[in-house]
Amino acid sequence: MEKEHQEIEQPKAVRCCDLPSNCDANQTGSVEVPATISQDNPDAGELDCGIEDPFPCKGDDAAITSTNGLSEPQGAEGEGAPASALSDGTAGEADGLSKPEGAAADEDDPPENVSDSASTDNTLEDSNEFMVTVLARGGLEDQADGTPSALSEAGGPAQGPAPSHRDEDVTAESWRRHRKHVFVLSEAGKPIYSRYGNEEALSSTMGVMMALVSFVQSGDNTIRSIYSDEHTVVFVQQGPLVLVSVSCSRQSEQQLRSELLYVYRQIVSMLTQASITRIFERKKNYDLRRLLAGSEKILDGLLNLVDSDPSFLLSAVHCLPLASSLRDSLSQILQKAITPNLVFSILIAKNQLLTIVQEKTVIEDARLEPADLHLLLNLIGASSAFQAGEIWTPICLPLFNPDCYFYAYISYLDPPECTVCLLLLSTDKEAFYAVAECKRKIDEGMRTQNALRSIARAQSYSASQVGVSDLRHFMYKPFDVPDNHRQLTQFTSPEMEAPYSSEEERMRLLDLYRYLHSRIHSSSRPLKLIYHVAERETLLAWVTSKFELYTCFSPLVTKASAINAITKLLRWIKKEEDRLFIRNPPKYSTTPNPSKSSRGGKGGSDRQDTTDNGFLSLL
Amino acid sequence: MPEYAKMKKPDVKLVILGDMNVGKTSLLHRYMERKFKETISTVGGAFFLKQWGPYNISIWDTAGREQFHGLGSMYCRGAAAIILTYDVTNWQSLVELEDRFLSLTDTANSDCIFAVVGNKADLTDPEAGLKEEEEEEEGEEEGGEGEKAERPARPPPTPPSPVARRKVHREDAIALYGRILRYKMLDERASLPAEKMCFETSAKTGYNVDLLFETLFDMVLPSILKKRSGNDSPTVDLEECRGAKRTKAGCCS
Ligand SMILES: Nc1nc2c(ncn2[C@@H]2O[C@H](COP(=O)(O)OP(=O)(O)OP(=O)(O)O)[C@@H](O)[C@H]2O)c(=O)[nH]1
Ligand SMILES: [Mg+2]
Numbered sequence: 001m002e003k004e005h006q007e008i009e010q011p012k013a014v015r016c017c018d019l020p021s022n023c024d025a026n027q028t029g030s031v032e033v034p035a036t037i038s039q040d041n042p043d044a045g046e047l048d049c050g051i052e053d054p055f056p057c058k059g060d061d062a063a064i065t066s067t068n069g070l071s072e073p074q075g076a077e078g079e080g081a082p083a084s085a086l087s088d089g090t091a092g093e094a095d096g097l098s099k100p101e102g103a104a105a106d107e108d109d110p111p112e113n114v115s116d117s118a119s120t121d122n123t124l125e126d127s128n129e130f131m132v133t134v135l136a137r138g139g140l141e142d143q144a145d146g147t148p149s150a151l152s153e154a155g156g157p158a159q160g161p162a163p164s165h166r167d168e169d170v171t172a173e174s175w176r177r178h179r180k181h182v183f184v185l186s187e188a189g190k191p192i193y194s195r196y197g198n199e200e201a202l203s204s205t206m207g208v209m210m211a212l213v214s215f216v217q218s219g220d221n222t223i224r225s226i227y228s229d230e231h232t233v234v235f236v237q238q239g240p241l242v243l244v245s246v247s248c249s250r251q252s253e254q255q256l257r258s259e260l261l262y263v264y265r266q267i268v269s270m271l272t273q274a275s276i277t278r279i280f281e282r283k284k285n286y287d288l289r290r291l292l293a294g295s296e297k298i299l300d301g302l303l304n305l306v307d308s309d310p311s312f313l314l315s316a317v318h319c320l321p322l323a324s325s326l327r328d329s330l331s332q333i334l335q336k337a338i339t340p341n342l343v344f345s346i347l348i349a350k351n352q353l354l355t356i357v358q359e360k361t362v363i364e365d366a367r368l369e370p371a372d373l374h375l376l377l378n379l380i381g382a383s384s385a386f387q388a389g390e391i392w393t394p395i396c397l398p399l400f401n402p403d404c405y406f407y408a409y410i411s412y413l414d415p416p417e418c419t420v421c422l423l424l425l426s427t428d429k430e431a432f433y434a435v436a437e438c439k440r441k442i443d444e445g446m447r448t449q450n451a452l453r454s455i456a457r458a459q460s461y462s463a464s465q466v467g468v469s470d471l472r473h474f475m476y477k478p479f480d481v482p483d484n485h486r487q488l489t490q491f492t493s494p495e496m497e498a499p500y501s502s503e504e505e506r507m508r509l510l511d512l513y514r515y516l517h518s519r520i521h522s523s524s525r526p527l528k529l530i531y532h533v534a535e536r537e538t539l540l541a542w543v544t545s546k547f548e549l550y551t552c553f554s555p556l557v558t559k560a561s562a563i564n565a566i567t568k569l570l571r572w573i574k575k576e577e578d579r580l581f582i583r584n585p586p587k588y589s590t591t592p593n594p595s596k597s598s599r600g601g602k603g604g605s606d607r608q609d610t611t612d613n614g615f616l617s618l619l
Numbered sequence: 620m621p622e623y624a625k626m627k628k629p630d631v632k633l634v635i636l637g638d639m640n641v642g643k644t645s646l647l648h649r650y651m652e653r654k655f656k657e658t659i660s661t662v663g664g665a666f667f668l669k670q671w672g673p674y675n676i677s678i679w680d681t682a683g684r685e686q687f688h689g690l691g692s693m694y695c696r697g698a699a700a701i702i703l704t705y706d707v708t709n710w711q712s713l714v715e716l717e718d719r720f721l722s723l724t725d726t727a728n729s730d731c732i733f734a735v736v737g738n739k740a741d742l743t744d745p746e747a748g749l750k751e752e753e754e755e756e757e758g759e760e761e762g763g764e765g766e767k768a769e770r771p772a773r774p775p776p777t778p779p780s781p782v783a784r785r786k787v788h789r790e791d792a793i794a795l796y797g798r799i800l801r802y803k804m805l806d807e808r809a810s811l812p813a814e815k816m817c818f819e820t821s822a823k824t825g826y827n828v829d830l831l832f833e834t835l836f837d838m839v840l841p842s843i844l845k846k847r848s849g850n851d852s853p854t855v856d857l858e859e860c861r862g863a864k865r866t867k868a869g870c871c872s
Contacts, residue, residue, distance in 0.1 A: 270686060294639050294660030294684040382659055390679065393663020394690065409665075429693065438665070 091279045166296065170197035170205075181246040182263060182303055185210055188285040192241070192486045193263075194295065195303055199289065211242050224254050236260040239273065240280035241288075249511070252518035255313065259306050262371065265398040266302050269375045270295055273402035298382040305378055307431040312509060314548070315516055316477050316491040317370045322353040322458050324578040326451070331586040333445035337438040338399060338590045341428040343406070344368060345438075345588075348421045348454050351377060355582060356488065360589040362407075372490050380410055380421055390439070392432045398542070414452050417475065463494040466572045468565040473500065473509065474551040476573055478581070490571070492580040499536075509537075513550050516541040520548070531559060540566065629668060629677035633835060634695050636723065637704030638715040639683035642738040645822035646704065647680045649830045655823050663687055664694045671836045674843055678843060685717045691723035698727040699839040701732070702831070703799075707737040707744075707819060710786040721802055732838055733799050734816050735792045736831060741821035743785035748824060792817045811838070 168175050175197055183202070184193040189210035191199035199206070213235060216223035226233040234256040236243045243260040251259075268276065271291055279286050304313045322330075333344040334357040347354040356368065379395065394405040406425045409432065412418040422442060424435050446452055463473050477491035498510045512534060519527050520543050532539045538553045540562050551569065552563055573580065624777040635643045644658045644665075651667060661682040669676045679694045683689070696700065701724050705712040716735070724731065740747035800806075815834075821825040 261829075291684075291686045293686075294682070295686070297659050298662075379662065389665035389667045391663055391665045391686070393682075396664075429690075432666070 017400055029112070032105070036292045048264055125154065147174065165196045165300065166198045168197040170201045179247065179249050180303070180307065181244075182260070183209065183244040183246070184267070185242050186280065186284075186286070186288060187237075187240045187242060190285055192288045192292065193267075193299055195300065209235075210242065232256060232258065236264070238264045239277050241267070241276065249307075249332070249514075251514050252522070254521060254523065255514060255518055258315075259303075259312070262306055262312060262374070263299060264304060265371060266299060266375050266378065267292065267295075268398040268402050269372075269396045270298070272396045272405065273398065298379060302378045303374075305381075307376075308507070308510070309492070310475055310493065310513060311370070311374060313372050313510075313514060314475065314477050314491050316489040317373055318352050318493065319490055320349055320458055320581055321461055321576075321579050322354060322455075322494070324583065326458075326470050327355050327582065328586075329449060330451060330455075331357055333442055333451065335586055335588045336445065337441035338588050339426075339431065339434040339438055340590050341426045341431055342424060342435060342438065342590050343427060344423075345424040346373075346376070346382065346423040346425075348377065348423060349419055350460075351381065352460075353488075353490075353582070354420075354455065354458075354618055355585075356451065357586050357588060360587040368488060369398070372397040372399045373488070376408070376423060379408075380423065383594070390436055392435075394429070405429075407435075408432065409439065411436075411439055413439075413446060414456075420452060421453055460495045462497060464497075466495070466569055468568050468572075470554045470557040471565050472497075472552045472554060472568065474569060475513065476550075476566065476569075477548045478577075479546055479548070487585060488582065490581050509552060512537070512539055513541075514553070516550055531562070538562065542566070628675060630674045630846065631699045631839050632677045632679065632697055633700040633702065633839065634679045634681065634698045634727070635702045635704060636681055636691065636695075636716070636720045637683055637702075637717075637736075638706070638709075638712040639685075641683060641704045641706040641709070641712050643683065643702075643704050643820045646736075646738060646820060646828060646831075647678060649822040649825055649828045653825075655825075660684060663690060669832075669836075674840070676685050676836055676839070680741055688719065688723075691720065692726045694728040695724050695732060696846065698724070698731055698733045699842045700835045701727055702734045702736055702835070703795075704736045704738055705787060705792070706739050706786050708739055708742050708784045713737075713791060713795065715788050717798065721799060723802075726841070731804075732811060732816070732835070733796070734818060734835060735796050735799070735820045736832065737787055737789070737817075738822060740826055741820040741824045744819065744821075744826075747821045747826040749826075789817060789819065792819075820828075 023164040126570050172345040178196050180195070182193070183199075183206055185191050185206045186233070187210070189207045191203050193199060194202050195207075199541045213223055222237070223235050225235065230248045232245075232251070234245045234247070234251060234253050236245075236257055238261070241264060243264055245256045245260050247256055276288075279288070279291075309318075311318050330347055333354065334347065337345070343359040345357045347356070353373070356369070356373075375397070376395070377431060387413075391408070391410040393408050394409070395408045396402065396405050406427060407429050409422075409424040411422050413420045413422055422439055424438060426435050428434075437573065463471050473494060473496055475491055477489070479489075496509065498508050502505045512532075516530055516539055519530055520541055527541075528543055530539070530541045533555070534539070535555075537555055538557050539551065540553070541548075541550045543549070549566070549570075551562070551566060557565070577583070587607070635644050635647060639660060644661050645655060647667065648658070649655055653671065661680060661684075664679050664681040664687075667678045667680065669678055679698075681694050682693060703716045703720060705716055724733075742748070793813040796817055797807065800810050818827055818831045820831055822828060
């Protein structure tokens with residue numbers, strides 16, 4: 001059946017697609033996302049925890065980022081207590097809980113980080129040295145001798161001398177000090193993308209990386225990561241592409257790995273996996289930049305979002321809080337504006353989801369993954385330069401199907417402000433005018449209901465609205481979305497307010513969350529509950545079978561009051577959930593007769609019918 | 620006429636083609652919004668409607684990236700005018716027009732008109748660069764009278780550097796125009812003259828931008844009128860495309 005489905009992109013639409021596609025190749029590969037976090041967990045784990053301390057310099061930057069709260073012994077205080085108080089949840093299991101958090105921290109970290117690299121085999125130490133020395137030659141010097149400068153950026157936001165990172169001097173100190181480098185190269189070692197500096201100038205560095213990958217490969221092994229004093233280097237190979245993250249952000253290897261997968265998927269979203277595979281099958285040293293030229297900003301934008309937007313960390317979608325009646329009427333407006341082959345109608349404001357309506361057959365059997373939606377949101381952000389127009393572009397949703405294109409219609413409903421964005425996805429390349437007509441209808445519907453005004457008034461909320469003193473911020477991701485477990489995974493989170501109003505502080509809080517997240521999802525020793533006393537705040541993270549919750553309190557909070565606060569918070573969320581989440585994602589049907597659909601007058605060619613059949617058979 | 624505007628049914632289609640980075644989006648943006656601002660490389664294509672007198676002209680700003688190459692012929696389907704854009708400081712961008720973009724226009728109307736446009740003239744031509752200070756300082760908003768953008772106003776204060784960077788001369792563009800006509804198997808004498816159809820523009824300063832678009836708009840009017848009288852089905856666009864495609868395939872093979 002998939003064979004038929006190929007017809008979708010067959011229509012010589014985009015050049016890379018006119019090659020015969022091997023859709024079936026990777027239908028399953030797509031399911032990766034939710035798994036990434038726990039997946040690469042070789043329980044070989046503890047083996048050689050002695051290899052290296054990933055954070056040997058903790059002491060140095062103690063004053064700079066409080067991520068290093070993890071090295072401070074204060075955690076002893078965290079001992080067991082929350083367990084008893086919170087045990088009404090499913091978190092009662094002794095395992096994660098009774099480990100006194102802080103006490104655990106010190107001995108905990110090395111194994112946690114090393115566990116993954118255990119799979120790297122025992123040449124790790126060698127390769128590390130190798131990496132460091134060769135990379136130094138290639139220009140990516142690893143400064144083992146604690147130049148403090150390297151650390152100073154660690155907690156800060158990616159400093160933003162705006163867009164022209166491309167022109168950076170890759171031999172400069174400032175280049176080396178970036179918090180997180182990302183490189184993409186082909187198996188043949190050809191540079192494809194570098195977050196900072198242009199790939200050309202980095203070709204020798206990338207060559208070295210590839211040499212390293214193949215060096216380990218030649219021993220029938222896969223290189224996964226390298227730890228040096230300040231940097232974590234993570235490798236991900238996806239088909240013919242190799243992605244490398246060189247980070248001093250202190251994120252866990254798993255997190256970095258899942259970020260690299262986002263990068264990979266964004267590339268797939270532009271080219272499809274099938275065509276990437278085919279291109280390199282034909283010509284091993286093809287220069288993929290030919291096809292990606294111009295997309296650097298999309299990848300740059302993605303990496304900035306990954307660093308600053310917790311949606312990526314949580315693999316969940318952030319909805320704009322909205323009275324459910326208003327959300328319902330928006331959905332109805334979308335539901336009424338349909339045309340054949342339209343499969344998703346999505347409304348976005350302020351980079352957050354307002355509502356999403358899906359074709360019936362689609363919603364029954366598949367769903368839009370948060371990761372795919374993140375890629376779409378990023379694309380919208382990157383293409384908004386000229387906002388008065390209506391964009392029509394092919395886009396692949398890698399988790400939905402990595403090998404075929406949808407056609408995305410993107411337009412703003414409120415020019416010239418351009419805050420409310422409509423995204424319509426069709427499977428028909430030729431459907432632009434029909435889809436644009438849907439937009440006209442939606443415009444009309446919005447106008448008669450004065451919906452734009454209501455949307456403009458909608459806002460995120462403040463943590464203070466919860467009515468719990470000391471609660472500064474939180475992120476709550478429910479697993480038990482009502483009614484439909486196949487629903488889009490969502491999370492809710494208040495605005496980040498003082499003291500997290502500066503870019504820098506926001507990043508610091510996110511780093512703390514990332515740290516907690518890495519502990520919770522540690523492959524070697526996952527925790528269910530963490531009470532973490534950091535320098536300037538106290539955090540509590542808690543995962544149950546029903547939700548995942550991260551909270552941030554003022555440092556003055558006591559454990560008892562924090563626990564109390566969480567009870568109140570959960571109650572508040574329960575009360576507000578109709579407003580905070582999309583509860584009943586509506587559907588429409590654009591294919592009343594799926595088997596032999598009535599394509600009507602509009603371009604009723606044979607091809608479209610196959611498209612349609614193919615599409616449905618996909619599901 | 621106002622009802623027309625509301626319905627926004629495009630009467631005629633104009634497509635901007637050309638390599639990545641030559642300034643297609645910037646040109647259109649300059650024309651529509653009277654501004655020059657930072658752009659992001661276009662994905663797919665972007666559709667705009669411009670009201671021109673009683674008519675609605677649809678304009679497709681396409682992506683120059685190779686990645687989207689295959690979509691080009693779709694955007695061109697049924698086009699009444701095509702702007703082939705190159706960058707005057709980049710010889711390859713002119714070459715690409717012939718190598719990569721010309722064939723996409725096979726789906727355009729048979730009476731489609733072509734313009735060859737060398738953008739970024741501010742980098743090579745003192746006169747084109749002139750307006751820059753003027754516009755950038757005080758509001759780009761004086762757009763209304765922008766029609767005179769091309770007027771060679773003040774005596775050029777000879778800005779020295781840019782002129783050196785010119786890589787494509789007007790004669791090269793004119794020669795290309797001739798080859799386009801030949802490709803289209805059009806009679807050179809019966810077609811619009813190259814001198815009239817080759818422009819040098821600057822999206823940055825606005826130089827010749829209004830002239831370009833408005834000349835083309837006026838030129839496609841007959842095509843609108845023909846279409847109106849011919850049939851007034853609202854789906855005329857699509858019908859026409861298919862028709863055009865078939866004819867083309869016929870005569871090309
Ligand atoms: N000096 C100068 N620069 C220009 C001019 N027009 C565009 N640019 C610059 O050229 C770059 C590319 O402009 P775009 O308008 O995005 O190019 P494009 O042809 O739309 O590119 P794609 O969308 O990728 O096909 C931008 O950095 C513009 O600022 C011009 O007239 N003069
Ligand atoms: Mg553009």
